[in-house]
Amino acid sequence: MSKTVEIKPTTRHEGHTNLVLTVDDEGIVESGAYHSVTPVRGFEKFLYGKVAEFAPIAVSRFCGICPTAHSTSSVEALERACGMEPSKDGLILRELTAIGNKMHSHPLHQFLIAPDYVPKDEYADVVKRIQEMRKIGQYFVDTIGGEAIHPPNIKIGGMAKNITPEAKEKLISRAKNYLELAAVQCDYMMNLYNERKLNDGTEIPEKLGYHDYPLLATSLTYGDISKFDYSQAVEYSPFEHYPKEVALQACTNIPKYKGSLVEVGPRARMVTFKDFKETKGALGIHKARALEMAHYAERALDLLDELNTSGAPFCTDPIVGDGETVGVGAIEAARGHNVHAAVVGKDGRIVEYSAIVATTWNIPIIGEATVGHHYKFAEHVVRAYDPCVSCATHMIAKDYDGNTVDEKLFK
Amino acid sequence: MTKPIGDYIEIISARSTDQEILKRSQDGGIVTAAYIYGLENGLLDGVIVADTTEGFKPMPKIAKTREDILSARGTKYSLSPNMSLVKDAVKEHALEKLGFVGTPCQVIAMKKMMQYPAAFRGTVNNIGLVIGIFCMENFPYNGMKTLIEEYAGVKMTDVLKTDIGKGKLFVYPKDGSEPIAIPIKETMPFEQKSCHVCMDYTSEYADFATGSVGSPDGWSTVIIRNKRGKDFIDKMIAAGKLETQPLDMESKFGFAMIEKLSTDKKTKNAKEIEHRIEMGLPVPY
Structure with missing residues (x-):
């Protein structure tokens, strides 16, 4: 006879979520539903009618961990809606800021899973190294973006300010330092993952978190809109996906790309762009994340080399749209493919705004990936995706046919 | 106090x-x-x-x-x-x-x-x-400008240095001529109110x-x-x-x-x- 196991709230990630599992007598998960219970934020609604310049500032407040990813996606979307060509150096600076954010976010996740994997006597050293790496990542965002959290320099048309040659030198030396730290950290974490054991000795099932859904990534480090077709992304109501009693609580909708759920994030990127053939599932994501850190620092060094510190950081084209063109910005955030779409009117105000953020793509996958193993491993699957849920919270008033969904269902 | x-x-x-x-x-x-x-x-x-x-x-x-x-x-x-x-x-x-x-x-x-x-x-x-x-x-820039240009008769572009001492504001012109003194009392209406x-x-x-x-x-x-x-x-x-x-x-x-x-x-x-x-x-x- 199947029983229901509920883990609420799930811990050691950002935001508030529940995991509802149906398990058999052995405790093996038969079906899993992972859903956000973070209250609806309403960003996409209150942006209507606001001036376009306000959007990157507002959406940065989706979250304090990856504000950069949101403001970057937002400015890319708005630029395309307005037909603007951002300046070359502005784009380099913007990519550097986005990379800095990931350079801090990936080690942060390793800190969150450290109590699961890292032996107690090595814990302090690992955390110290993680903090050093995060400091470097945040230094990038702070110096180029103007603030480590909610960087104000990311603006439509490029970046508000260029950096000085001295700052560039400091960034180069820190990126090199990061490369060294990342090599040590990556080796260390890979050894732990390869052992397939939690630090209490429990063996992790080999196929934990396996699923057969496709992967979606547009770039290894930044984002490439040419690899993403926004018209193929459709958001469904939670009632289409979850059992009714779960859907009543869920605060996200379910996005599908080309008719299928997709996994986004480190593994998707590494498989698509780096020929990553490691294991699938939870440990596969962990490994991909560990390997990615060095790629970021390498890319940062290339970009810094390319950067002209006396180049114009932004273009001065007017920020006005035509009221029809949908501009799409797709950026690879730390947790995966992050899409913002916007329409700007002739008066420079936002006509429509929509965001499908990284964790929104992963949320339905996470629940399904818990199936087939004991429920005690379920939270390790959740954590592997590093869900960052407050930004993934999203509400629709209409279903995919354009019919208004009964408001009562959302109470 | x-x-x-x-x-x-x-x-x-x-x-x-x-x-x-x-x-x-x-x-x-x-x-x-x-x-x-x-x-x-x-x-x-x-x-x-x-x-x-x-x-x-x-x-x-x-x-x-x-x-x-x-x-x-x-x-x-x-x-x-x-x-x-x-x-x-x-x-x-x-x-x-x-x-x-x-x-x-x-x-x-x-x-x-x-x-x-x-x-x-x-x-x-x-x-x-x-x-x-x-x-x-302190003086707002326009206050200073009025003082120097109207009272001392020196153009702002010709000022080398200013100095306050002995109850006077001295304006040193760039051409090296003698500094022109403005009594502090005269300058008071031009001071910043917040001061x-x-x-x-x-x-x-x-x-x-x-x-x-x-x-x-x-x-x-x-x-x-x-x-x-x-x-x-x-x-x-x-x-x-x-x-x-x-x-x-x-x-x-x-x-x-x-x-x-x-x-x-x-x-x-x-x-x-x-x-x-x-x-x-x-x-x-």
Whole structure:
């Protein structure tokens, strides 16, 4: 006879979520539903009618961990809606800021899973190294973006300010330092993952978190809109996906790309762009994340080399749209493919705004990936995706046919 | 009434030993000498100075070399929004040991920012030294312009230096002719209104404060206020960058003068504050 196991709230990630599992007598998960219970934020609604310049500032407040990813996606979307060509150096600076954010976010996740994997006597050293790496990542965002959290320099048309040659030198030396730290950290974490054991000795099932859904990534480090077709992304109501009693609580909708759920994030990127053939599932994501850190620092060094510190950081084209063109910005955030779409009117105000953020793509996958193993491993699957849920919270008033969904269902 | 000149560890008279600095400095060249010493010895990696742009208009600047600093010597007696560059200096200039000089109000702002770093997270840790200057009052640029152009008959573009002393505002023209003096009484209507509620004459919150009052001509009084200021000045003296002498504690033109001017400012402005409160006007104290 199947029983229901509920883990609420799930811990050691950002935001508030529940995991509802149906398990058999052995405790093996038969079906899993992972859903956000973070209250609806309403960003996409209150942006209507606001001036376009306000959007990157507002959406940065989706979250304090990856504000950069949101403001970057937002400015890319708005630029395309307005037909603007951002300046070359502005784009380099913007990519550097986005990379800095990931350079801090990936080690942060390793800190969150450290109590699961890292032996107690090595814990302090690992955390110290993680903090050093995060400091470097945040230094990038702070110096180029103007603030480590909610960087104000990311603006439509490029970046508000260029950096000085001295700052560039400091960034180069820190990126090199990061490369060294990342090599040590990556080796260390890979050894732990390869052992397939939690630090209490429990063996992790080999196929934990396996699923057969496709992967979606547009770039290894930044984002490439040419690899993403926004018209193929459709958001469904939670009632289409979850059992009714779960859907009543869920605060996200379910996005599908080309008719299928997709996994986004480190593994998707590494498989698509780096020929990553490691294991699938939870440990596969962990490994991909560990390997990615060095790629970021390498890319940062290339970009810094390319950067002209006396180049114009932004273009001065007017920020006005035509009221029809949908501009799409797709950026690879730390947790995966992050899409913002916007329409700007002739008066420079936002006509429509929509965001499908990284964790929104992963949320339905996470629940399904818990199936087939004991429920005690379920939270390790959740954590592997590093869900960052407050930004993934999203509400629709209409279903995919354009019919208004009964408001009562959302109470 | 609070202490006339605030808390301090030590008070001395000093001047720079560098002839190039002294040649065009206001008095003892303390700020210039301290900045150059800091930059050349790694105690500071950049400083914010009040430079002048065309028309003798003060404009803050981030200086990283001796030449940058030397070109910004001298008191401006007009507002230079030095605080506005603090964040830029720490962010895109990536400075880690920033030197800051300001009027007492700017020093108060800086210290407030260091105490409550809202919106300055990560910035305040990179402040290496805060130097304050003595300040009785300041002139808005247009007030200064009217004074110099109308009273002294010198075009703003022709001004080399201004100086206040002996009850007069001296305007030194660039052509090297004799300075023109304007009595302080004449200048009073042009003062900034906000200066009339300021209760700080000697930059009481700076690491060290400096000004001409209390010392002989060509020397500056240095009020060392905390350990950071003391360490810095001690290093400068040890390196032979500063020449010092004890402050005149006896005559009325020495320490007594600083106390008197400070007390005067506080008494006068306390009255103004009271008056403004009576009138229901805002007072930022």
